[in-house]
Amino acid sequence: MQQVRLLVVQPLGLLRDILTDALANADEFSVEEVLEDDDEILAALERTAPHVLIWGDGEPDIGAVMPELFKQHPRLKILAVVGDGRRGYLWELLPQRFALGHLSGELLVRTIREAIDE
Amino acid sequence: MIRTLVIADIRLYREGLADFLAREPDVEVVGTAIAGAEAAAMAVQEAPDVIVLDMAMIESTATARQLARASPRTNIVALAVPETEPHVLACAEAGAVAYVPRDAPIEALVAAVRRAQQGEAVASPQVTAALLRRVAALAAENSLRAPVHTLTARELEIVGLIDRGLSNKQIAYTLSVEFATVKNHVHRILEKLGVDGRGEAAAHARAAGLLVPARAGPGTSTSEASR
Numbered sequence: 001m002q003q004v005r006l007l008v009v010q011p012l013g014l015l016r017d018i019l020t021d022a023l024a025n026a027d028e029f030s031v032e033e034v035l036e037d038d039d040e041i042l043a044a045l046e047r048t049a050p051h052v053l054i055w056g057d058g059e060p061d062i063g064a065v066m067p068e069l070f071k072q073h074p075r076l077k078i079l080a081v082v083g084d085g086r087r088g089y090l091w092e093l094l095p096q097r098f099a100l101g102h103l104s105g106e107l108l109v110r111t112i113r114e115a116i117d118e
Numbered sequence: 119m120i121r122t123l124v125i126a127d128i129r130l131y132r133e134g135l136a137d138f139l140a141r142e143p144d145v146e147v148v149g150t151a152i153a154g155a156e157a158a159a160m161a162v163q164e165a166p167d168v169i170v171l172d173m174a175m176i177e178s179t180a181t182a183r184q185l186a187r188a189s190p191r192t193n194i195v196a197l198a199v200p201e202t203e204p205h206v207l208a209c210a211e212a213g214a215v216a217y218v219p220r221d222a223p224i225e226a227l228v229a230a231v232r233r234a235q236q237g238e239a240v241a242s243p244q245v246t247a248a249l250l251r252r253v254a255a256l257a258a259e260n261s262l263r264a265p266v267h268t269l270t271a272r273e274l275e276i277v278g279l280i281d282r283g284l285s286n287k288q289i290a291y292t293l294s295v296e297f298a299t300v301k302n303h304v305h306r307i308l309e310k311l312g313v314d315g316r317g318e319a320a321a322h323a324r325a326a327g328l329l330v331p332a333r334a335g336p337g338t339s340t341s342e343a344s345r
Contacts, residue, residue, distance in 0.1 A: 011221070012220045012221050013220070013221045013222050013223045013224070013226075014131070014135075014197075014198075014218075014220055014221075014222060014223070014224060014227065015130070015131070015220070016223075017134075017138070017223060017224035018134030018135065018138070018224070019130075019134075021134060021137065021224075022130075081130075084128060084220070085128050085130040085131055086128045102129050103129060103130045104129050104130060104133055105130065105133060105134060105137070108130075
Protein backbone atom coordinates (compact mmCIF):
# COMPACT_ATOMS: atom_id res chain seq x y z
CA MET A 1 0.00 0.00 0.00
CA GLN A 2 1.44 3.36 -1.04
CA GLN A 3 2.14 5.70 1.82
CA VAL A 4 0.33 9.01 1.21
CA ARG A 5 2.08 12.04 2.62
CA LEU A 6 -0.18 14.86 3.75
CA LEU A 7 0.37 18.45 4.80
CA VAL A 8 -2.42 20.14 6.77
CA VAL A 9 -2.85 23.90 7.02
CA GLN A 10 -5.75 25.03 9.15
CA PRO A 11 -5.98 28.11 11.35
CA LEU A 12 -8.99 27.02 13.41
CA GLY A 13 -8.07 24.75 16.31
CA LEU A 14 -11.22 22.64 16.44
CA LEU A 15 -11.32 22.07 12.70
CA ARG A 16 -7.57 21.32 12.65
CA ASP A 17 -8.06 18.61 15.27
CA ILE A 18 -11.13 17.20 13.52
CA LEU A 19 -9.32 17.02 10.16
CA THR A 20 -6.18 15.39 11.53
CA ASP A 21 -8.29 12.95 13.50
CA ALA A 22 -10.27 11.98 10.38
CA LEU A 23 -7.04 11.52 8.41
CA ALA A 24 -5.57 9.36 11.16
CA ASN A 25 -8.33 6.82 10.47
CA ALA A 26 -6.57 5.73 7.26
CA ASP A 27 -3.49 3.58 7.84
CA GLU A 28 -1.78 4.57 4.60
CA PHE A 29 -1.99 8.30 5.37
CA SER A 30 0.89 10.02 7.05
CA VAL A 31 0.30 13.59 8.24
CA GLU A 32 3.79 15.00 7.82
CA GLU A 33 3.15 18.40 9.31
CA VAL A 34 0.27 20.51 10.59
CA LEU A 35 0.46 24.29 10.19
CA GLU A 36 -1.74 26.86 11.88
CA ASP A 37 -1.26 29.47 9.17
CA ASP A 38 0.02 29.58 5.61
CA ASP A 39 3.10 31.79 6.15
CA GLU A 40 5.37 28.77 6.05
CA ILE A 41 3.49 26.84 3.41
CA LEU A 42 6.13 26.93 0.66
CA ALA A 43 8.90 25.93 3.04
CA ALA A 44 6.70 23.15 4.46
CA LEU A 45 5.97 21.87 0.94
CA GLU A 46 9.71 21.68 0.30
CA ARG A 47 10.33 19.91 3.62
CA THR A 48 7.54 17.36 3.43
CA ALA A 49 6.93 16.88 -0.33
CA PRO A 50 3.31 15.91 0.32
CA HIS A 51 1.07 14.16 -2.17
CA VAL A 52 -1.87 16.18 -0.89
CA LEU A 53 -2.12 19.54 0.79
CA ILE A 54 -5.24 19.85 2.95
CA TRP A 55 -5.74 23.56 3.15
CA GLY A 56 -8.40 25.30 5.10
CA ASP A 57 -8.46 29.02 4.78
CA GLY A 58 -10.47 31.75 3.11
CA GLU A 59 -11.60 30.54 -0.29
CA PRO A 60 -10.46 33.62 -2.27
CA ASP A 61 -6.95 33.42 -0.78
CA ILE A 62 -6.59 29.81 -1.86
CA GLY A 63 -7.65 30.67 -5.41
CA ALA A 64 -5.15 33.51 -5.61
CA VAL A 65 -2.15 31.48 -4.48
CA MET A 66 -3.06 28.30 -6.33
CA PRO A 67 -1.28 29.07 -9.69
CA GLU A 68 2.00 29.77 -7.91
CA LEU A 69 1.74 26.57 -5.89
CA PHE A 70 1.08 24.46 -8.96
CA LYS A 71 3.91 26.16 -10.81
CA GLN A 72 6.33 25.05 -8.13
CA HIS A 73 4.62 21.72 -7.35
CA PRO A 74 2.78 20.61 -10.50
CA ARG A 75 1.93 17.14 -9.19
CA LEU A 76 0.49 18.42 -5.94
CA LYS A 77 -3.18 17.88 -5.18
CA ILE A 78 -4.89 20.40 -2.98
CA LEU A 79 -7.95 19.57 -0.94
CA ALA A 80 -9.40 22.94 0.01
CA VAL A 81 -11.64 22.99 3.07
CA VAL A 82 -13.75 26.13 2.91
CA GLY A 83 -16.76 27.71 4.56
CA ASP A 84 -15.57 26.75 8.05
CA GLY A 85 -15.44 23.08 7.10
CA ARG A 86 -18.79 23.15 5.36
CA ARG A 87 -17.54 22.40 1.85
CA GLY A 88 -14.50 20.98 0.13
CA TYR A 89 -12.85 21.21 -3.27
CA LEU A 90 -10.16 19.09 -4.80
CA TRP A 91 -7.75 21.05 -6.97
CA GLU A 92 -5.20 19.64 -9.35
CA LEU A 93 -3.69 20.85 -12.58
CA LEU A 94 -6.26 19.50 -15.02
CA PRO A 95 -9.14 19.60 -14.42
CA GLN A 96 -8.44 22.18 -11.80
CA ARG A 97 -11.31 21.76 -9.43
CA PHE A 98 -13.92 19.20 -8.40
CA ALA A 99 -16.73 20.15 -6.06
CA LEU A 100 -16.94 17.61 -3.26
CA GLY A 101 -20.15 18.80 -1.65
CA HIS A 102 -20.74 18.50 2.07
CA LEU A 103 -17.61 17.19 3.71
CA SER A 104 -17.38 14.37 6.17
CA GLY A 105 -14.35 12.61 7.57
CA GLU A 106 -15.15 9.57 5.47
CA LEU A 107 -15.48 11.63 2.28
CA LEU A 108 -12.19 13.34 3.05
CA VAL A 109 -10.34 10.04 3.28
CA ARG A 110 -12.06 8.58 0.19
CA THR A 111 -11.28 11.65 -1.91
CA ILE A 112 -7.60 11.57 -1.04
CA ARG A 113 -7.41 7.85 -1.86
CA GLU A 114 -9.09 8.35 -5.22
CA ALA A 115 -6.94 11.34 -6.06
CA ILE A 116 -3.78 9.40 -5.34
CA ASP A 117 -4.95 6.31 -7.27
CA GLU A 118 -5.60 8.30 -10.45
CA MET B 119 -21.04 9.13 32.26
CA ILE B 120 -21.67 12.57 30.82
CA ARG B 121 -24.58 12.10 28.42
CA THR B 122 -23.90 14.54 25.61
CA LEU B 123 -25.83 15.72 22.56
CA VAL B 124 -23.94 17.40 19.69
CA ILE B 125 -25.76 19.93 17.52
CA ALA B 126 -24.05 21.43 14.47
CA ASP B 127 -25.20 21.98 10.93
CA ILE B 128 -21.71 21.45 9.48
CA ARG B 129 -21.32 17.71 9.03
CA LEU B 130 -17.56 17.70 9.51
CA TYR B 131 -17.98 19.33 12.93
CA ARG B 132 -21.03 17.32 13.94
CA GLU B 133 -19.45 13.96 13.19
CA GLY B 134 -15.91 14.96 14.14
CA LEU B 135 -16.88 16.33 17.54
CA ALA B 136 -19.14 13.37 18.26
CA ASP B 137 -16.30 10.96 17.38
CA PHE B 138 -13.87 12.79 19.62
CA LEU B 139 -16.22 13.03 22.57
CA ALA B 140 -17.31 9.40 22.24
CA ARG B 141 -13.71 8.30 22.73
CA GLU B 142 -13.55 9.96 26.15
CA PRO B 143 -14.08 7.33 28.85
CA ASP B 144 -16.53 9.48 30.84
CA VAL B 145 -18.56 10.81 27.90
CA GLU B 146 -21.46 9.13 26.14
CA VAL B 147 -22.69 10.79 22.95
CA VAL B 148 -26.44 10.16 23.03
CA GLY B 149 -27.01 11.68 19.61
CA THR B 150 -26.29 14.33 17.04
CA ALA B 151 -28.68 16.76 15.39
CA ILE B 152 -28.54 19.40 12.72
CA ALA B 153 -30.69 22.01 14.50
CA GLY B 154 -34.09 23.28 15.57
CA ALA B 155 -37.01 20.95 16.10
CA GLU B 156 -34.96 17.77 15.70
CA ALA B 157 -32.54 18.95 18.38
CA ALA B 158 -35.32 19.93 20.79
CA ALA B 159 -37.04 16.58 20.33
CA MET B 160 -33.78 14.76 21.06
CA ALA B 161 -33.16 16.95 24.10
CA VAL B 162 -36.58 16.02 25.50
CA GLN B 163 -36.17 12.34 24.70
CA GLU B 164 -32.58 11.93 25.90
CA ALA B 165 -32.43 14.58 28.64
CA PRO B 166 -28.67 14.86 28.14
CA ASP B 167 -26.37 16.30 30.81
CA VAL B 168 -24.66 18.51 28.27
CA ILE B 169 -25.50 19.85 24.82
CA VAL B 170 -22.68 21.04 22.57
CA LEU B 171 -24.30 23.65 20.34
CA ASP B 172 -22.60 25.29 17.36
CA MET B 173 -23.55 28.93 17.64
CA ALA B 174 -22.37 29.65 14.09
CA MET B 175 -25.60 28.04 12.85
CA ILE B 176 -28.47 30.17 11.60
CA GLU B 177 -30.93 30.93 14.42
CA SER B 178 -28.63 29.30 16.94
CA THR B 179 -29.72 31.64 19.74
CA ALA B 180 -33.35 30.67 19.20
CA THR B 181 -32.28 27.02 19.16
CA ALA B 182 -30.43 27.49 22.47
CA ARG B 183 -33.55 29.02 24.02
CA GLN B 184 -35.66 26.18 22.68
CA LEU B 185 -33.25 23.59 24.10
CA ALA B 186 -33.09 25.31 27.50
CA ARG B 187 -36.88 25.19 27.66
CA ALA B 188 -37.07 21.61 26.40
CA SER B 189 -34.47 20.27 28.83
CA PRO B 190 -34.01 22.75 31.69
CA ARG B 191 -31.51 20.62 33.61
CA THR B 192 -29.15 20.31 30.65
CA ASN B 193 -26.07 22.53 30.51
CA ILE B 194 -25.37 24.09 27.13
CA VAL B 195 -21.81 24.44 25.85
CA ALA B 196 -21.77 27.11 23.15
CA LEU B 197 -19.31 26.50 20.36
CA ALA B 198 -17.86 29.23 18.13
CA VAL B 199 -19.49 32.22 19.78
CA PRO B 200 -18.01 35.41 18.33
CA GLU B 201 -16.45 37.13 21.34
CA THR B 202 -18.36 40.35 20.89
CA GLU B 203 -20.56 41.60 23.71
CA PRO B 204 -23.92 41.31 21.90
CA HIS B 205 -23.21 37.74 20.79
CA VAL B 206 -22.01 36.63 24.21
CA LEU B 207 -24.93 38.23 26.03
CA ALA B 208 -27.49 36.80 23.63
CA CYS B 209 -25.92 33.41 24.15
CA ALA B 210 -25.90 33.70 27.96
CA GLU B 211 -29.47 34.93 28.05
CA ALA B 212 -30.45 31.98 25.89
CA GLY B 213 -29.03 29.62 28.52
CA ALA B 214 -25.41 28.74 27.61
CA VAL B 215 -23.04 28.15 30.55
CA ALA B 216 -19.80 27.49 28.68
CA TYR B 217 -18.14 29.08 25.67
CA VAL B 218 -15.57 27.47 23.40
CA PRO B 219 -14.16 29.48 20.48
CA ARG B 220 -13.49 27.95 17.05
CA ASP B 221 -9.76 28.43 17.43
CA ALA B 222 -9.58 26.44 20.67
CA PRO B 223 -8.09 22.95 20.57
CA ILE B 224 -10.43 19.98 20.90
CA GLU B 225 -9.19 19.38 24.47
CA ALA B 226 -10.75 22.70 25.45
CA LEU B 227 -14.13 21.44 24.30
CA VAL B 228 -13.75 18.17 26.18
CA ALA B 229 -12.79 20.10 29.33
CA ALA B 230 -15.75 22.45 28.88
CA VAL B 231 -18.13 19.49 28.60
CA ARG B 232 -16.80 18.05 31.87
CA ARG B 233 -16.99 21.34 33.71
CA ALA B 234 -20.43 22.17 32.37
CA GLN B 235 -21.69 18.84 33.62
CA GLN B 236 -20.46 19.81 37.09
CA GLY B 237 -22.44 23.02 36.83
CA GLU B 238 -19.37 25.21 36.30
CA ALA B 239 -19.18 28.09 33.85
CA VAL B 240 -16.41 28.10 31.25
CA ALA B 241 -15.49 31.33 29.50
CA SER B 242 -12.51 33.37 28.36
CA PRO B 243 -11.61 36.50 30.35
CA GLN B 244 -13.19 38.62 27.59
CA VAL B 245 -16.48 36.72 27.76
CA THR B 246 -16.43 36.80 31.56
CA ALA B 247 -15.91 40.57 31.50
CA ALA B 248 -18.86 41.01 29.14
CA LEU B 249 -21.08 38.91 31.40
CA LEU B 250 -20.02 40.81 34.53
CA ARG B 251 -20.68 44.15 32.83
CA ARG B 252 -24.16 42.89 32.03
CA VAL B 253 -24.74 41.80 35.64
CA ALA B 254 -23.65 45.25 36.85
CA ALA B 255 -25.98 46.95 34.37
CA LEU B 256 -28.90 44.77 35.47
CA ALA B 257 -28.13 45.45 39.14
CA ALA B 258 -28.16 49.18 38.45
CA GLU B 259 -31.49 48.87 36.63
CA ASN B 260 -32.96 46.89 39.53
CA SER B 261 -31.67 49.40 42.02
CA LEU B 262 -33.46 52.17 40.12
CA ARG B 263 -36.65 50.17 40.42
CA ALA B 264 -36.16 49.64 44.21
CA PRO B 265 -38.99 50.85 46.48
CA VAL B 266 -36.87 53.67 47.86
CA HIS B 267 -37.06 55.29 44.43
CA THR B 268 -40.85 55.45 44.66
CA LEU B 269 -40.67 58.00 47.50
CA THR B 270 -41.89 61.48 46.60
CA ALA B 271 -39.70 64.52 47.10
CA ARG B 272 -41.64 65.40 50.25
CA GLU B 273 -41.27 61.88 51.64
CA LEU B 274 -37.54 61.96 50.94
CA GLU B 275 -37.30 65.28 52.72
CA ILE B 276 -39.00 63.73 55.75
CA VAL B 277 -36.74 60.66 55.62
CA GLY B 278 -33.80 63.03 55.58
CA LEU B 279 -35.08 64.73 58.72
CA ILE B 280 -35.69 61.36 60.37
CA ASP B 281 -32.12 60.48 59.48
CA ARG B 282 -30.97 63.64 61.29
CA GLY B 283 -32.75 62.38 64.39
CA LEU B 284 -35.79 64.67 64.37
CA SER B 285 -39.06 63.47 65.91
CA ASN B 286 -42.36 63.78 64.03
CA LYS B 287 -43.20 66.82 66.10
CA GLN B 288 -39.86 68.46 65.28
CA ILE B 289 -40.34 67.60 61.60
CA ALA B 290 -43.82 69.19 61.64
CA TYR B 291 -42.31 72.31 63.17
CA THR B 292 -39.39 72.36 60.69
CA LEU B 293 -41.67 71.94 57.68
CA SER B 294 -44.46 74.11 59.06
CA VAL B 295 -47.07 71.38 58.67
CA GLU B 296 -49.46 69.63 61.03
CA PHE B 297 -48.16 66.81 63.24
CA ALA B 298 -50.87 64.50 61.78
CA THR B 299 -49.63 65.24 58.26
CA VAL B 300 -46.11 64.17 59.18
CA LYS B 301 -47.48 60.99 60.81
CA ASN B 302 -49.35 60.17 57.59
CA HIS B 303 -46.22 60.74 55.53
CA VAL B 304 -44.17 58.51 57.82
CA HIS B 305 -46.78 55.74 57.67
CA ARG B 306 -46.75 55.90 53.89
CA ILE B 307 -42.92 55.84 53.81
CA LEU B 308 -42.79 52.75 56.02
CA GLU B 309 -45.43 51.08 53.88
CA LYS B 310 -43.66 51.86 50.60
CA LEU B 311 -40.33 50.62 51.86
CA GLY B 312 -41.81 47.59 53.61
CA VAL B 313 -39.98 48.37 56.85
CA ASP B 314 -41.13 48.61 60.45
CA GLY B 315 -39.12 51.49 61.81
CA ARG B 316 -38.15 55.07 61.01
CA GLY B 317 -34.44 54.34 61.42
CA GLU B 318 -34.66 51.45 58.95
CA ALA B 319 -36.40 53.71 56.44
CA ALA B 320 -33.61 56.26 56.74
CA ALA B 321 -31.01 53.52 56.35
CA HIS B 322 -32.64 52.35 53.10
CA ALA B 323 -32.63 55.85 51.67
CA ARG B 324 -29.03 56.36 52.76
CA ALA B 325 -27.96 53.04 51.20
CA ALA B 326 -29.52 54.13 47.93
CA GLY B 327 -27.41 57.27 48.03
CA LEU B 328 -30.41 59.55 48.41
CA LEU B 329 -29.35 61.09 51.73
CA VAL B 330 -26.26 62.81 53.01
CA PRO B 331 -24.76 60.92 55.99
CA ALA B 332 -26.75 61.57 59.16
CA ARG B 333 -25.23 63.42 62.06
CA ALA B 334 -25.37 61.54 65.33
CA GLY B 335 -28.33 62.79 67.30
CA PRO B 336 -31.07 61.80 69.69
CA GLY B 337 -33.66 59.29 68.59
CA THR B 338 -32.00 57.93 65.46
CA SER B 339 -32.77 54.41 66.56
CA THR B 340 -36.41 55.05 67.31
CA SER B 341 -38.58 52.93 65.07
CA GLU B 342 -42.23 53.69 65.57
CA ALA B 343 -43.93 55.86 62.95
CA SER B 344 -45.86 57.92 65.45
CA ARG B 345 -42.97 59.16 67.52
